[in-house]
Amino acid sequence: MLVEPMEKRLVFVLSPPRSGSTLLMRMLAAHSEIYSRPEPHLLPPLAHLGYYDTVDAAPFDHLQAAAAIREFVADLPRGEQDYLDACRAYTDILYGRMLMARGKGKRYFLDKTPANALVLPFLSKLYPEARYVVLLRHPAAIFASYANSFFDGDYPAAHRFNPILHRYVPAIARFLRSAAVPMVRVQYETLVQEPEAELQRVCAFLEVPFEPGMIEYGRHEFSRRGLGDPITVGRHTRPITESVERWAEELARDPQKLQFVQAIVEGIDDADLETWGFPRASLFVPVDRARESLRLPPPRRLPMDRFRLQRKVLRWARKIVHGVPGLEKVVRQGRMLCDVLLRG
Numbered sequence: 001m002l003v004e005p006m007e008k009r010l011v012f013v014l015s016p017p018r019s020g021s022t023l024l025m026r027m028l029a030a031h032s033e034i035y036s037r038p039e040p041h042l043l044p045p046l047a048h049l050g051y052y053d054t055v056d057a058a059p060f061d062h063l064q065a066a067a068a069i070r071e072f073v074a075d076l077p078r079g080e081q082d083y084l085d086a087c088r089a090y091t092d093i094l095y096g097r098m099l100m101a102r103g104k105g106k107r108y109f110l111d112k113t114p115a116n117a118l119v120l121p122f123l124s125k126l127y128p129e130a131r132y133v134v135l136l137r138h139p140a141a142i143f144a145s146y147a148n149s150f151f152d153g154d155y156p157a158a159h160r161f162n163p164i165l166h167r168y169v170p171a172i173a174r175f176l177r178s179a180a181v182p183m184v185r186v187q188y189e190t191l192v193q194e195p196e197a198e199l200q201r202v203c204a205f206l207e208v209p210f211e212p213g214m215i216e217y218g219r220h221e222f223s224r225r226g227l228g229d230p231i232t233v234g235r236h237t238r239p240i241t242e243s244v245e246r247w248a249e250e251l252a253r254d255p256q257k258l259q260f261v262q263a264i265v266e267g268i269d270d271a272d273l274e275t276w277g278f279p280r281a282s283l284f285v286p287v288d289r290a291r292e293s294l295r296l297p298p299p300r301r302l303p304m305d306r307f308r309l310q311r312k313v314l315r316w317a318r319k320i321v322h323g324v325p326g327l328e329k330v331v332r333q334g335r336m337l338c339d340v341l342l343r344g
Contacts (some may be wrong), residue, residue: 006092006109007129009099011206013112014120014175015135016168018145020188024135025112026217027199033208035103036110042091043111043126047119051083084126091126108206117168120175128181131206134172136277137188139165139268140261140284144247155260165264173272187277192241248286252296258287 011034015021022038029036048055050069054062076082099109108131116123143165147158176185184205191198195215203210213219216238251258265273265283273280291298 004107005129006096007088007127009108010095010127010130011108011110011133012116012123012127012130013110013133013135014117014172015112015114015137016117016142016164016172017114017162018142018149018164019114019135019137020191021112021114021135023217024133024186024191025110026220027195027214028110028133028202030214030217030220031203031208031211033107034110034206035099035106035108036112037098037102039113040094040098040111041113041115042094043113043123044115044119046087046090047122051080052119052122080125088126107208114168117172117175120171124175124178124181130181132181132183133186133202133205134176134183135186135188135191136172138247138278138283138286139169139265139273139276140251140287141188141243141245141247142168143261143264144250144257145243148250155257159260159264163264166267169268169276170272173275176275185277189244192244195238245286245290248290249294251284251287252290252294258284 011028013021013025013028025036028034045055047053050062050066051073054066073079073083078085095109095111099106103109143155143158146162146164147153147155151158151161176183182205184202186198186202196210196212199214200210218238251261262284265280270280273283
């Protein structure tokens with residue numbers, strides 16, 4: 001009897017934090033053929049062992065490790081493919097044995113670790129035949145939820161700690177444009193408003209029958225050990241729509257928060273926003289709609305501040321770097337040289 005390769009049994013849900021990925025994962029895990037558990041975080045560390053990227057804070061010289069492992073891999077019979085085989089053997093064993101031990105006979109293992117979206121070039125090389133479910137949400141909604149959930153509404157502190165929109169939107173947009181692996185797009189706003197239709201699309205992509213009980217995810221057993229959304233999903237048994245435009249009302253009431261989010265978005269390329277499904281021209285229409293429904297006066301234009309100026313300069317610099325052939329490589333080499341000179 002042939003055993004199906006682990007790669008054919010893997011499903012990756014890709015999204016930034018606070019995009020509804022826990023909700024989608026819980027609904028999919030309610031299927032009789034799909035097993036999941038909170039964010040295993042197996043792949044991001046593996047992607048930073050030196051060949052693809054470095055671990056700056058690791059207790060070893062990451063620059064020497066990167067150089068040494070690249071030289072080592074270069075002398076392997078199949079080079080990078082041998083290295084990927086070794087990495088795949090590691091994750092195949094962990095995914096496979098967890099599925100065997102805890103999956104109760106289910107076919108698929110679903111991994112929805114948000115940081116996987118930041119190592120997509122590595123992940124798509126490692127598992128080119130896995131299935132990828134890309135979950136998208138309005139960028140301002142993502143950031144507002146992140147700031148309110150973990151920083152008590154302090155937008156600047158949230159962005160300083162983790163500039164999630166600048167990290168995730170370009171990375172996932174590039175991945176979507178590449179179309180290098182089997183993938184399906186899901187819009188959070190549509191998922192919570194039309195869960196049956198969206199889950200039917202995802203099930204068709206995964207080649208499993210749709211099961212109506214998936215929508216009532218809270219009625220199914222689920223392992224809570226590990227990371228994931230500790231705030232909203234556990235309070236309900238099925239998707240709710242109250243969060244779809246809550247962010248717009250918040251920004252309509254607070255012009256300073258609105259300006260801060262607008263400044264963040266200025267640092268994202270138009271092409272990435274377009275790919276994401278939220279063109280720049282219509283990005284803040286929900287805020288205007290909320291202002292009208294709340295009968296709030298038009299916001300006064302706030303003066304240019306340091307953060308907004310920095311975002312404009314960054315956006316301008318990125319366009320220059322991406323527009324000049326070879327300049328991006330020079331920038332990367334310059335960053336590495338500065339790292340060497342400034343260490344310690």
